[in-house]
Amino acid sequence: MMGFIGKIGKCLPALLLGLPFYTAAQDAPRPVGPVPNARQIEWYKREMIAFFHFGMNTFTDDNEGDGTAQPEMFQPTALDCRQWTRVLKRAGIPSAILVAKHADGFCNWPSAHTDYSLKYSSWRNGKGDVVKEFTDACKADGIKAGIYLGPHDRHDKRYGTPQYADYYADQLSELLRNYGPIWEIWWDGAGADKLTEAFYTRWADTVRKLQPQCVVFGTKNSNKFADCRWNGNESGISGDPCWANIDLSAIRDEAQHIDDLNKGQQNGSAFVPAEADVSIRPSWFYHTNENGRVKTVRELWDIYFQSVGHNSVLLLNYPPDRRGLVHEIDAQRTDSLRLLIDGTFKNNLAKGAVVTSLHPRGGRFGAQHLLDGKPGTYYAGTDAHSTDTLVFQLPAAKTFDVIMLQEVIELGHRTTEWSVDYSEDGKSWLAIPEATAKQSVGYKWLIRHEPVKAKAVRLRITGGKACPALHTFGIYKEQFAKKRPELAKK
Numbered sequence: 001m002m003g004f005i006g007k008i009g010k011c012l013p014a015l016l017l018g019l020p021f022y023t024a025a026q027d028a029p030r031p032v033g034p035v036p037n038a039r040q041i042e043w044y045k046r047e048m049i050a051f052f053h054f055g056m057n058t059f060t061d062d063n064e065g066d067g068t069a070q071p072e073m074f075q076p077t078a079l080d081c082r083q084w085t086r087v088l089k090r091a092g093i094p095s096a097i098l099v100a101k102h103a104d105g106f107c108n109w110p111s112a113h114t115d116y117s118l119k120y121s122s123w124r125n126g127k128g129d130v131v132k133e134f135t136d137a138c139k140a141d142g143i144k145a146g147i148y149l150g151p152h153d154r155h156d157k158r159y160g161t162p163q164y165a166d167y168y169a170d171q172l173s174e175l176l177r178n179y180g181p182i183w184e185i186w187w188d189g190a191g192a193d194k195l196t197e198a199f200y201t202r203w204a205d206t207v208r209k210l211q212p213q214c215v216v217f218g219t220k221n222s223n224k225f226a227d228c229r230w231n232g233n234e235s236g237i238s239g240d241p242c243w244a245n246i247d248l249s250a251i252r253d254e255a256q257h258i259d260d261l262n263k264g265q266q267n268g269s270a271f272v273p274a275e276a277d278v279s280i281r282p283s284w285f286y287h288t289n290e291n292g293r294v295k296t297v298r299e300l301w302d303i304y305f306q307s308v309g310h311n312s313v314l315l316l317n318y319p320p321d322r323r324g325l326v327h328e329i330d331a332q333r334t335d336s337l338r339l340l341i342d343g344t345f346k347n348n349l350a351k352g353a354v355v356t357s358l359h360p361r362g363g364r365f366g367a368q369h370l371l372d373g374k375p376g377t378y379y380a381g382t383d384a385h386s387t388d389t390l391v392f393q394l395p396a397a398k399t400f401d402v403i404m405l406q407e408v409i410e411l412g413h414r415t416t417e418w419s420v421d422y423s424e425d426g427k428s429w430l431a432i433p434e435a436t437a438k439q440s441v442g443y444k445w446l447i448r449h450e451p452v453k454a455k456a457v458r459l460r461i462t463g464g465k466a467c468p469a470l471h472t473f474g475i476y477k478e479q480f481a482k483k484r485p486e487l488a489k490k
């Protein structure tokens with residue numbers, strides 16, 4: 001029990017700010033466990049990031065070049081990075097990461113620190129700079145640019161030596177000084193085992209000095225610097241559950257912890273959420289013979305639910321072709337995906353419901369905030385209870401097949417078990433099997449289920465580390481556009 005002096009102490013900040021005394025009674029819940037930093041919160045809100053694998057491999061029909069292809073082979077015939085960023089605007093993808101150097105070591109910008117770059121190709125008379133064209137296009141279209149600078153390098157003889165640390169640091173400086181704001185740096189773990197923590201300590205220092213807001217995708221020995229982690233596969237599928245919490249040792253010893261990367265660890269000591277990387281085609285780089293194997297809208301929709309809908313950010317790769325353009329088929333698929341996302345989520349069918357909760361915190365944390373769609377408001381329970389029951393009496397019976405739940409991730413993972421049920425008659429409750437005994441919530445959790453028609457919906461928080469703090473609850477009906485055959489539900 002807090003004594004009188006303690007209470008006064010608690011109210012002092014409010015008094016100093018000139019706020020009414022009683023606000024102390026409805027203080028915000030305290031954070032639980034590891035919490036995100038400002039970079040991670042910004043990153044979560046992007047929800048989707050595009051990846052562009054475009055480099056020497058595009059011209060050699062390879063995915064893992066050995067670093068011997070001649071620079072002269074790099075010959076895009078119609079490179080237009082504005083075409084890429086226009087595709088992203090239509091797809092509603094607010095950020096993009098360009099592969100500046102893949103493991104074949106070929107540099108997509110005229111680096112001063114190597115003779116293996118497009119400077120040594122006759123393309124654009126040796127004056128080409130894909131990083132510049134990409135970052136300029138991003139600026140023009142309001143896309144947040146990021147860079148993949150492959151830690152592994154099959155071309156450079158210095159790879160793995162202290163001289164390589166200098167080489168890579170110099171290239172990082174070029175990229176982070178000369179191309180405006182860079183929002184993410186991607187440290188692929190592939191082939192990078194030789195690189196000890198000392199390499200990354202130095203490189204992370206460069207990143208932090210030059211681009212303080214830049215998110216680090218960290219793997220293996222860069223685990224300590226990771227703002228986000230790999231989700232354990234290249235299929236864009238994060239686990240169920242998927243906690244942002246994880247021990248850094250699981251990221252370091254990746255091979256023994258693929259499942260932990262995929263699901264996180266409920267009581268992991270660090271906050272490092274998953275980024276789900278997947279290509280829209282079978283390969284990361286463009287191959288003409290994969291034009292018939294671009295992921296369908298239904299496949300992308302599945303991925304969306306298991307990445308964005310599993311407390312992760314989706315990193316969706318487009319492989320620009322030899323023209324230097326995103327292929328029409330790929331562009332069309334993400335246009336359609338955006339229609340489906342917006343069509344489905346624009347209409348929260350719980351809007352207008354009367355909401356009650358069993359253990360309300362009171363004050364500005366009322367349950368109606370679950371439906372207001374505002375960024376700054378949320379529902380919180382009282383500190384005495386880590387469980388809760390929220391009932392939504394719908395204004396009219398509604399049919400839905402999608403559920404959304406968002407936690408106030410700034411306050412850490414709190415809820416650890418939850419279920420949603422519904423009522424047809426407003427009296428008795430029926431389970432939704434796909435929404436029963438769920439575990440993590442995090443920034444966003446989405447569930448698809450067999451359609452149900454309900455007069456009331458109930459969210460039961462049956463387990464938690466502290467009182468729930470929930471930002472949004474939503475129910476929706478999937479909106480596959482009927483007129484477009486490629487969107488028809490099979």
Ligand code: IPT
Binds near residue numbers: 188230
């Ligand atoms: C895998 C790396 O080992 C991992 O650290 C991460 O970078 C991941 O790639 C990104 O997709 S290697 C891959 C061949 C599974």
